[in-house]
Amino acid sequence: MIISNRVKNLHPYVPGEQPKDRVYIKLNANENPYAPSPKVQKAVMDFVNNNPEKLGLYPDPDSLELHAALAEMLNKSGGVLCRAKVCGENVEPSEQDKIPFTVTPDMIYTGNGSDEVLSFVFYAFFDSSKHFVMPEFTYSFYPVYAGFYNIPMDQVPLKEDWSLDTDEMLKRAAKNEGGIIFANPNAPTGLGLTRDQVREMLKKASSDEIFIVDEAYVDFGGESCIPLLAEFKNLVIVRTFSKSLCGAGQRLGYIVANPELVNIVTTVKNSVNHFPIDAVAQVSGTAACRDVPYYVETSRKVADERDKFYNFLQEKGFYVLKSETNFLFAKHPKISGDELYKKIKEQGLLIRHFATKGIEDFVRITIGTAEQMDELRKAIEKAVSC
Numbered sequence: 001m002i003i004s005n006r007v008k009n010l011h012p013y014v015p016g017e018q019p020k021d022r023v024y025i026k027l028n029a030n031e032n033p034y035a036p037s038p039k040v041q042k043a044v045m046d047f048v049n050n051n052p053e054k055l056g057l058y059p060d061p062d063s064l065e066l067h068a069a070l071a072e073m074l075n076k077s078g079g080v081l082c083r084a085k086v087c088g089e090n091v092e093p094s095e096q097d098k099i100p101f102t103v104t105p106d107m108i109y110t111g112n113g114s115d116e117v118l119s120f121v122f123y124a125f126f127d128s129s130k131h132f133v134m135p136e137f138t139y140s141f142y143p144v145y146a147g148f149y150n151i152p153m154d155q156v157p158l159k160e161d162w163s164l165d166t167d168e169m170l171k172r173a174a175k176n177e178g179g180i181i182f183a184n185p186n187a188p189t190g191l192g193l194t195r196d197q198v199r200e201m202l203k204k205a206s207s208d209e210i211f212i213v214d215e216a217y218v219d220f221g222g223e224s225c226i227p228l229l230a231e232f233k234n235l236v237i238v239r240t241f242s243k244s245l246c247g248a249g250q251r252l253g254y255i256v257a258n259p260e261l262v263n264i265v266t267t268v269k270n271s272v273n274h275f276p277i278d279a280v281a282q283v284s285g286t287a288a289c290r291d292v293p294y295y296v297e298t299s300r301k302v303a304d305e306r307d308k309f310y311n312f313l314q315e316k317g318f319y320v321l322k323s324e325t326n327f328l329f330a331k332h333p334k335i336s337g338d339e340l341y342k343k344i345k346e347q348g349l350l351i352r353h354f355a356t357k358g359i360e361d362f363v364r365i366t367i368g369t370a371e372q373m374d375e376l377r378k379a380i381e382k383a384v385s386c
């Protein structure tokens, strides 16, 4: 057989479906319904028109301009866009989000989407001789990487209210000595831990083991752990342009961590692909970071729409978790998750259903524009009435 045993044992990640047969309103992949800022569009057009020769040259392997722009954006916004204060072109973090130090470009690493970043982070910090700890229900790519790199995992069930069982996670981490990862806010539940709760975890966890927090959705209302980087040298924060920065198509993800850890991930990157971020993505990402007010506004719009839709689902009798993200996780008392997903799809809208045991009754609904959510309201009303 020409196929390696490694490949035979892979269980690839299954993303939200992207059907080509019909145009659907896509509320199944936690993408942002808004286009990137017009300044991003202009920067990309200018780059392609004015520097076509640069498309024929290798991009900056270290994405230095992008890292500087990212650091500045985090300092301005405090790392939670929907709460940042905007006055004209000026942006300031809310009191709650102020970072007590300056994030510097050497604290940033960028990659081809946070999926790739996570893969390198797994490779860099988890070991095949020790179990790492993660919640049972969290981003479903983590187990895929565990399989890919042959790293054993220890999955801790969520509590009855669907929040993370932090005590149990710490207990197992102390026993395994292999590190911790979770998404905060978590996916697919949408629930978050406060920064104080994460700080308490970090105080109790061993400082010799890696502690990874995936903040893919934090800009929609969670609390960022970036301020904790001053206290904890084992903390790695993973973030993405795909959600609050309206950039899933640009494939940009990043970490914020102390420079020593950034350097380790860079070593992994340089051993796999020296140039994970193409020249156009570097330009578009940099332009996005320089237009913080636009993304503060779009993040707020999404968060407001989410809270309205939460009320709607409750009125319709759904059990729905209070989300700090751009999606809602909900189940209906009478209609199964699979049936609801199908009834909604028939009407031209896609939401996400996971067949995974334990969460099979739920659907995950990405928040779209007000118009898209109106369409979904109609579709849900019809689905639950017949």
Ligand code: PMP
Residues within 6 Å of the ligand: 030, 112, 113, 114, 115, 116, 139, 183, 187, 214, 216, 239, 240, 241, 242, 248, 252, 253
């Ligand atoms: N982390 C979490 C928790 C996610 O839900 C996702 C998106 N599905 C990602 C990371 C990956 O995002 P991307 O690769 O688009 O940056």
